[in-house]
Amino acid sequence: MEGAATGDRAAAVPARMTTVSRHYFGGGASKSDHDLRVDIIENIEEDYGMFVWPCSIILAEYVWQQRSRFTGCKVVELGAGTSLPGLVAAKVGADVTLTDIAHNTEVLNNIRKICALNNASCIVSGLTWGDWDEPIFDLHPNIILGADVLYDSANFDDLFATVTFLLEKSPGAVFITAYHNRRYQGAISYLFQLEGVWQAIFLINQPDSSVYAVGTI
Numbered sequence: 001m002e003g004a005a006t007g008d009r010a011a012a013v014p015a016r017m018t019t020v021s022r023h024y025f026g027g028g029a030s031k032s033d034h035d036l037r038v039d040i041i042e043n044i045e046e047d048y049g050m051f052v053w054p055c056s057i058i059l060a061e062y063v064w065q066q067r068s069r070f071t072g073c074k075v076v077e078l079g080a081g082t083s084l085p086g087l088v089a090a091k092v093g094a095d096v097t098l099t100d101i102a103h104n105t106e107v108l109n110n111i112r113k114i115c116a117l118n119n120a121s122c123i124v125s126g127l128t129w130g131d132w133d134e135p136i137f138d139l140h141p142n143i144i145l146g147a148d149v150l151y152d153s154a155n156f157d158d159l160f161a162t163v164t165f166l167l168e169k170s171p172g173a174v175f176i177t178a179y180h181n182r183r184y185q186g187a188i189s190y191l192f193q194l195e196g197v198w199q200a201i202f203l204i205n206q207p208d209s210s211v212y213a214v215g216t217i
Helices: 054-065 084-091 105-117 153-169 185-194
Strands: 018-025 036-043 074-077 095-100 123-126 143-147 174-180 200-205 209-215
Touching: 018 054, 036 084, 036 105, 054 084, 054 143, 054 174, 074 084, 084 095, 084 143, 095 105, 105 123, 143 153, 153 174
Parallel strands: 074 095, 074 143, 095 123, 143 174
Antiparallel strands: 018 036, 174 209, 200 209
């Protein structure tokens, strides 16, 4: 029929909306007067791991404010996504391993690009919570970071099992997390209390987010 579509033409795939955000730490109010800058490659059309969440900014600022504590430490960031806290730790002298879901190669590759963009020598590794694959046995962190890793209650068991494993194999290690106060905040507090080897210490309170340290302080 004249004028009919052939049906063979592939639908146009819209270009992904990739941007680079800049994050400044220290110094004065002016962006030209700062001590540290981290550039993050973001894709606002991706789920979860490809853009900077507010809790990531809060945790990164905590790392900066406590930078003397991180210098020279072995740091592992769980569910790193765009990896802002881990990159700040690397910039202040920590030995950093950035991890995210093992099968999510797009997020892991984006982390590698972000590290290259910031001239950061971090190890990037796939690590799925609750999976006991080889990478987790090679980790001996002093500090474990997690920004908004408590976003889905379905993942609590696997996350806490992973954190517990890392803390028990690294005596004296600490887990520091920033999380958004969602409807299951009470459940999170309960989980902290259940873990007998952990101590939850309230560090920073923001209107919608909190930072807790778990372990030996």
